[in-house]
Amino acid sequence: xxxxxxxxxxxxxxxxxxxxxxxxxxxxxxxxxxxxxxxxxxxxxxxxxxxxxxxxxxxxxxxxxxxxxxxxxxxxxxxxxxxxxxxxxxxxxxxxxxxxxxxxxxxxxxxxxxxxxxxxxxxxxxxxxxxxxxxxxxxxxxxxxxxxxxxxxxxxxxxxxxxxxxxxxxxxxxxxxxxxxxxxxxxxxxxxxxxxxxxxxxxxxxxxxxxxxxxxxxxxxxxxxxxxxxxxxxxxxxxxxxxx
Amino acid sequence: xxxxxxxxxxxxxxxxxxxxxxxxxxxxxxxxxxxxxxxxxxxxxxxxxxxxxxxxxxxxxxxxxxxxxxxxxxxxxxxxxxxxxxxxxxxxxxxxxxxxxxxxxxxxxxxxxxxxxxxxxxxxxxxxxxxxxxxxxxxxxxxxxxxxxxxxxxxxxxxxxxxxxxxxxxxxxxxxxxxxxxxxxxxxxxxxxxxxxxxxxxxxxxxxxxxxxxxxxxxxxxxxxxxxxxxxxxxxxxxxxxxx
Amino acid sequence: xxxxxxxxxxxxxxxxxxxxxxxxxxxxxxxxxxxxxxxxxxxxxxxxxxxxxxxxxxxxxxxxxxxxxxxxxxxxxxxxxxxxxxxxxxxxxxxxxxxxxxxxxxxxxxxxxxxxxxxxxxxxxxxxxxxxxxxxxxxxxxxxxxxxxxxxxxxxxxxxxxxxxxxxxxxxxxxxxxxxxxxxxxxxxxxxxxxxxxxxxxxxxxxxxxxxxxxxxxxxxxxxxxxxxxxxxxxxxxxxxxxx
Amino acid sequence: xxxxxxxxxxxxxxxxxxxxxxxxxxxxxxxxxxxxxxxxxxxxxxxxxxxxxxxxxxxxxxxxxxxxxxxxxxxxxxxxxxxxxxxxxxxxxxxxxxxxxxxxxxxxxxxxxxxxxxxxxxxxxxxxxxxxxxxxxxxxxxxxxxxxxxxxxxxxxxxxxxxxxxxxxxxxxxxxxxxxxxxxxxxxxxxxxxxxxxxxxxxxxxxxxxxxxxxxxxxxxxxxxxxxxxxxxxxxxxxxxxxx
Numbered sequence: 001x002x003x004x005x006x007x008x009x010x011x012x013x014x015x016x017x018x019x020x021x022x023x024x025x026x027x028x029x030x031x032x033x034x035x036x037x038x039x040x041x042x043x044x045x046x047x048x049x050x051x052x053x054x055x056x057x058x059x060x061x062x063x064x065x066x067x068x069x070x071x072x073x074x075x076x077x078x079x080x081x082x083x084x085x086x087x088x089x090x091x092x093x094x095x096x097x098x099x100x101x102x103x104x105x106x107x108x109x110x111x112x113x114x115x116x117x118x119x120x121x122x123x124x125x126x127x128x129x130x131x132x133x134x135x136x137x138x139x140x141x142x143x144x145x146x147x148x149x150x151x152x153x154x155x156x157x158x159x160x161x162x163x164x165x166x167x168x169x170x171x172x173x174x175x176x177x178x179x180x181x182x183x184x185x186x187x188x189x190x191x192x193x194x195x196x197x198x199x200x201x202x203x204x205x206x207x208x209x210x211x212x213x214x215x216x217x218x219x220x221x222x223x224x225x226x227x228x229x230x231x232x233x234x235x236x237x238x239x240x241x242x243x244x
Numbered sequence: 245x246x247x248x249x250x251x252x253x254x255x256x257x258x259x260x261x262x263x264x265x266x267x268x269x270x271x272x273x274x275x276x277x278x279x280x281x282x283x284x285x286x287x288x289x290x291x292x293x294x295x296x297x298x299x300x301x302x303x304x305x306x307x308x309x310x311x312x313x314x315x316x317x318x319x320x321x322x323x324x325x326x327x328x329x330x331x332x333x334x335x336x337x338x339x340x341x342x343x344x345x346x347x348x349x350x351x352x353x354x355x356x357x358x359x360x361x362x363x364x365x366x367x368x369x370x371x372x373x374x375x376x377x378x379x380x381x382x383x384x385x386x387x388x389x390x391x392x393x394x395x396x397x398x399x400x401x402x403x404x405x406x407x408x409x410x411x412x413x414x415x416x417x418x419x420x421x422x423x424x425x426x427x428x429x430x431x432x433x434x435x436x437x438x439x440x441x442x443x444x445x446x447x448x449x450x451x452x453x454x455x456x457x458x459x460x461x462x463x464x465x466x467x468x469x470x471x472x473x474x475x476x477x478x479x480x481x482x483x484x485x486x487x488x
Numbered sequence: 489x490x491x492x493x494x495x496x497x498x499x500x501x502x503x504x505x506x507x508x509x510x511x512x513x514x515x516x517x518x519x520x521x522x523x524x525x526x527x528x529x530x531x532x533x534x535x536x537x538x539x540x541x542x543x544x545x546x547x548x549x550x551x552x553x554x555x556x557x558x559x560x561x562x563x564x565x566x567x568x569x570x571x572x573x574x575x576x577x578x579x580x581x582x583x584x585x586x587x588x589x590x591x592x593x594x595x596x597x598x599x600x601x602x603x604x605x606x607x608x609x610x611x612x613x614x615x616x617x618x619x620x621x622x623x624x625x626x627x628x629x630x631x632x633x634x635x636x637x638x639x640x641x642x643x644x645x646x647x648x649x650x651x652x653x654x655x656x657x658x659x660x661x662x663x664x665x666x667x668x669x670x671x672x673x674x675x676x677x678x679x680x681x682x683x684x685x686x687x688x689x690x691x692x693x694x695x696x697x698x699x700x701x702x703x704x705x706x707x708x709x710x711x712x713x714x715x716x717x718x719x720x721x722x723x724x725x726x727x728x729x730x731x732x
Numbered sequence: 733x734x735x736x737x738x739x740x741x742x743x744x745x746x747x748x749x750x751x752x753x754x755x756x757x758x759x760x761x762x763x764x765x766x767x768x769x770x771x772x773x774x775x776x777x778x779x780x781x782x783x784x785x786x787x788x789x790x791x792x793x794x795x796x797x798x799x800x801x802x803x804x805x806x807x808x809x810x811x812x813x814x815x816x817x818x819x820x821x822x823x824x825x826x827x828x829x830x831x832x833x834x835x836x837x838x839x840x841x842x843x844x845x846x847x848x849x850x851x852x853x854x855x856x857x858x859x860x861x862x863x864x865x866x867x868x869x870x871x872x873x874x875x876x877x878x879x880x881x882x883x884x885x886x887x888x889x890x891x892x893x894x895x896x897x898x899x900x901x902x903x904x905x906x907x908x909x910x911x912x913x914x915x916x917x918x919x920x921x922x923x924x925x926x927x928x929x930x931x932x933x934x935x936x937x938x939x940x941x942x943x944x945x946x947x948x949x950x951x952x953x954x955x956x957x958x959x960x961x962x963x964x965x966x967x968x969x970x971x972x973x974x975x976x
Contacts, residue, residue: 090358090402092866103475112354113430114334116475124485127970129643129664133957134824134919143644144970149488154478155617155656156631158334158430160404163895168643168656168664172971173481176617176656176664186357186402187866225865231347231360234398237417238859238876241368244393336622371726373887373908377713378580378675387888388726399861399900400875407651412887412900412908420861420900420908431622469621482615482632578846578890591963598844601918602822604963612973637976642966646822646918648892661969674845674890719835719848722886725905729856732881 003042004220007063008033009055011070012047014198021198029069029196029203036209041216048073053081060088064221067212068107069196071100082106090186094219096212099196102157107192110185111159117177118154124172126150126195128179132166136218137180137191137211145207151197153177159192167211169194180211189219247286248464251307252277253299255314256291258442265442273313273440273447280453285460292317297325304332308465311456312351313440315344326350334430338463340456343440346401351436354429355403361421362398368416370394370439372423376410380462381424381435381455389451395441397421403436411455413438424455433463491530492708495551496521497543499558500535502686509686517557517684517691524697529704536561541569548576552709555700556595557684559588570594578674582707584700587684590645595680598673599647605665606642612660614638614683616667620654624706625668625679625699633695639685641665647680655699657682668699677707735774736952739795740765741787743802744779746930753930761801761928761935768941773948780805785813792820796953799944800839801928803832814838822918826951828944831928834889839924842917843891849909850886856904858882858927860911864898868950869912869923869943877939883929885909891924899943901926912943921951 010030014021025032034043044063046054048070060066066085070077082105089095089110097107102115126147130138154175160183167180179194193211196202203209254274258265269276278287288307290298292314304310310329314321326349333339333354341351346359370391374382398419404427411424423438437455440446447453498518502509513520522531532551534542536558548554554573558565570593577583577598585595590603614635618626642663648671655668667682681699684690691697742762746753757764766775776795778786780802792798798817802809814837821827821842829839834847858879862870886907892915899912911926925943928934935941 086356110356112330112356118476118478120478120481122479122481122485123488124481127662131643131645131666133644134916134954138957152478152481155619156621157619160427160429161407161652163405164649165653168666170658170662170664172483172485174483174615174658176658178619178656183404184866185404222866225870232362234362234364234396235366237364237366237368237396239416239418241366241416244367371906375887375889375910377888378672378710382713399863400865401863405896408893409897412910414902414906414908418859418902420902422863422900428622466622469626574844600818600842600844606964606966608966608969610967610969610973611976612969640966640969648915648917649895651893660971660973662971671892673892720850722850722852722884723854725852725854725856725884727904727906729854729904732855 003040004216005044005062005064006041006216007044007046007055007059007066009046009053009066009068011073012049013072018198024199024201025203029198032203033067033209033212036203037213048076053077055081055085057084060084060093063088063093065094065096065216065219067096067098068101068104069098070104071198074104077105079105082109086110089188089190092187092221092224094216094221095188095190096215096219097190097192099194102153102192110183110190113160114158117157118175120152120173121197121199122152122173123149124152126152126172127170128167128195129170130166131168132164135164135166137166137182137214139214140210141207147195147200147202147205147208149200150195150202153179153194187225191215191219247284248460249288249306249308250285250460251288251290251299251303251310253290253297253310253312255317256293257316262442268443268445269447273442276447277311277453277456280447281457292320297321299325299329301328304328304337307332307337309338309340309460309463311340311342312345312348313342314348315442318348321349323349326353330354333432333434336431336465336468338460338465339432339434340459340463341434341436343438346436354427354434357404358402361401362419364396364417365441365443366396366417367393368396370396370416371414372411372439373414374410375412376408379408379410381410381426381458383458384454385451391439391444391446391449391452393444394439394446397423397438431469435459435463491528492704493532493550493552494529494704495532495534495543495547495554497534497541497554497556499561500537501560506686512687512689513691517686520691521555521697521700524691525701536564541565543569543573545572548572548581551576551581553582553584553704553707555584555586556589556592557586558592559686562592565593567593570597574598577676577678580675580709580712582704582709583676583678584703584707585678585680587682590641590680598671598678601648602646605645606663608640608661609685609687610640610661611637612640614640614660615658616655616683617658618654619656620652623652623654625654625670625702627702628698629695635683635688635690635693635696637688638683638690639688641667641682675713679703679707735772736948737776737794737796738773738948739776739778739787739791739798741778741785741798741800743805744781745804750930756931756933757935761930764935765799765941765944768935769945780808785809787813787817789816792816792825795820795825797826797828797948797951799828799830800833800836801830802836803930806836809837811837814841818842821920821922824919824953824956826948826953827920827922828947828951829922829924831926834885834924842915842922845892846890849889850907852884852905853929853931854884854905855881856884858884858904859902860899860927861902862898863900864896867896867898869898869914869946871946872942873939879927879932879934879937879940881932882927882934883932885911885926919957923947923951
């Protein structure tokens with residue numbers, strides 16, 4: 001069996017611009033995520049500054065799961081690329097949106113909502129509770145796990161009702177958040193996962209990586225079915241229609 | 245209590261262009277729908293050819309429920325107007341998408357999916373079954389009701405899982421369709437209702453009108469709450485955060 | 489318009505047996521809840537020690553919404569009465585299960601799951617976040633509200649996916665909980681609301697009472713429809729069936 | 733990898749009592765289903781007349797997926813066995829309820845609703861439409877498939893909202909039905925599949941068998957997690973609780 005083809009998209013702005021972030025992720029978060037998961041998947045890296053943001057039709061056609069991290073430059077992602085990614089998700093490519101990607105064009109496109117939330121950068125403790133311990137994304141996880149310093153995201157999170165709420169976060173400062181939620185859109189599976197602020201070494205955390213790894217396995221492209229990409233005309237009926 | 249403010253949007257192309265449609269709806273479907281429901285609501289009419297398609301910021305700010313019918317000219321609806329309508333739905337305005345509006349920009353925007361389906365124009369019988377008889381949209385309806393001649397829409401309908409499937413249609417030619425589905429997006433309620441092909445006098449059918457009437461009452465704007473329109477910064481925490 | 493008929497069921501064991509609870513609720517929680525809401529509803533009180541637990545066929549037939557509090561004596565509720573309550577819920581009576589009623593026979597019957605959870609009595613702070621600010625049950629509420637001393641209930645809460653998660657609780661001791669969840673079963677609406685441990689004066693809290701009040705208005709019986717109570721035989725078909 | 737352990741439960745009344753049914757399924761439907769799927773699974777057969785209906789604690793502990801067919805003798809299934817099956821489902825065993833099992837004690841127990849529906853025995857054509865073509869249960873299926881003669885089941889089907897509606901049936905006589913629906917209860921996956929009336933050779937149909945086969949693979953027990961079987965007391969908090 002060939003490896004799942006994972007394209008890790010990273011805005012890659014903070015790591016180039018902000019010294020503290022560069023220190024944590026000198027090669028960019030995308031490289032760290034791949035390195036931490038290991039070579040079980042076939043990785044492609046794509047960043048904002050590449051032609052077509054690295055997401056050419058060919059790259060997407062050969063991607064089973066796309067992970068997305070963006071924050072400072074959501075607006076710089078071209079609409080035509082967002083259209084292309086959406087189309088590929090609807091055809092069955094998995095999409096994993098990480099942290100500030102809640103506000104990315106692609107996540108908002110797939111959700112149809114504003115995707116706003118409350119936030120605070122205060123180096124506070126986040127504890128993620130596993131609400132659906134039998135879900136494939138929670139495979140092998142403990143009942144809860146902690147990140148000692150993270151940005152806070154709090155409810156109301158303006159998203160459609162998820163298929164499943166896999167994680168709910170408790171924050172030291174007093175908030176809660178649906179921090180792992182799944183969706184189905186067209187043939188594609190979508191997972192939003194909250195942790196990963198650029199100023200903290202979150203993607204070096206093994207449990208965080210295990211969640212992303214599990215999510216990749218869960219969301220992977222399963223092959224084409226006859227779901228309609230367009231609205232097909234079927235002029236001949238299966239049953240006779242009486243003249244009226 | 246003041247009346248619910250309903251804006252009935254109609255593309256109004258077929259009625260001006262196609263003789264058989266003009267015969268059925270000489271003043272446009274929008275006028276027929278309002279007339280059939282009666283003066284219990286406070287109506288505004290808006291059509292594609294009006295400035296800003298009749299959906300100015302002021303009109304939307306004074307709309308509790310927007311109904312939408314479009315077919316031949318989806319592409320002519322300006323994206324900026326779609327943005328504006330989406331924003332108002334997220335703030336709580338109800339949205340009722342009728343028939344071919346499954347493929348409208350606004351419905352696709354709210355859904356995030358392709359919204360494709362199978363279709364056939366063969367003057368066939370449609371029977372709508374009430375799947376959720378206790379839903380407000382089904383109030384006063386019989387177990388099932390029929391339209392003697394309609395266009396066929398068939399599954400797979402490429403939509404996200406609805407909150408509720410209120411109606412499922414049986415078609416003479418052999419197909420089935422989830423013909424009444426509800427969603428919540430932001431603070432807004434959305435209802436998609438299948439019947440209403442322009443070449444049939446569907447909006448003169450009293451049961452069809454009762455469904456639209458019920459849906460208006462169900463979807464109406466309920467006033468602003470503190471749902472986040474943007475992502476608010478809350479720098480001060482409710483609980484003390486320990487320095488690390 | 490006549491008043492909504494609310495039957496407040498209380499196990500009424502702790503208030504008779506445990507001095508600290510008796511001090512808080514000398515007449516029983518049921519009386520406190522009714523008094524706090526006020527005379528806008530038409531109340532009936534029912535307790536475990538009454539014949540048929542106060543839930544005769546006649547009482548249920550005249551109940552629009554039933555609220556349920558039980559803890560120490562779940563097992564003493566007779567199965568035949570649970571059958572009767574379930575049947576009335578399926579016919580459209582609202583059911584509001586409070587606090588320890590998560591483990592009542594009637595809640596488990598309606599859910600089909602074990603309804604287990606983690607718990608701790610440590611007089612800790614609970615903060616309830618409003619996750620669906622536009623839901624009727626959240627009407628008039630602030631973004632969050634607090635109870636200074638409550639029992640802790642923590643996830644994993646073993647329930648089916650709710651229709652809507654209206655509240656999520658943050659606990660001082662580190663847990664989170666889906667503390668306000670809605671369901672539809674048959675024609676009936678169900679709301680589970682977490683707060684209300686017997687050793688704390690929770691039902692004197694005005695926001696808690698507002699939630700229960702909102703939930704009553706939301707869950708009320710809306711009249712009979714033709715939902716099948718049994719499986720009806722329909723020997724004559726609507727369409728002709730060809731001999732084979 | 734060892735085989736998935738499938739227990740096929742059959743009431744086995746019609747095949748012993750009714751000549752026409754005996755002719756179609758001389759060894760019982762349970763044997764036919766296993767034979768049609770083939771030896772890819774490790775089968776156990778269990779019937780009503782066996783001690784403990786063949787569902788001893790040991791059999792269930794060694795079952796990954798249980799399929800259930802019952803019709804004439806639902807009431808004869810002992811409640812204690814239903815309790816045991818429910819408990820095992822909540823621990824992760826898959827449950828596939830076939831045809832008239834919509835009215836079985838175990839299905840009604842898991843649903844919490846009445847599970848009624850409309851029905852007619854008229855040897856009519858049923859056409860099942862695949863509504864979720866990307867769902868594992870629909871793997872390899874065409875857009876729709878037909879059974880030339882089946883009993884009719886029609887909406888309103890009194891079930892809770894499914895996780896996914898995989899199939900919707902069209903009936904020759906004019907009805908529709910949600911004929912393939914999935915649920916999660918506790919750690920267990922549940923699938924209800926409509927076809928299979930005893931007087932028709934439905935379980936010899938290869939597409940029907942493929943659906944059951946797909947459903948077994950989808951619903952299989954995935955191993956124990958720490959989901960609470962009971963409500964665990966956690967007296968020590970993760971975070972300090974201030975004395976009040």
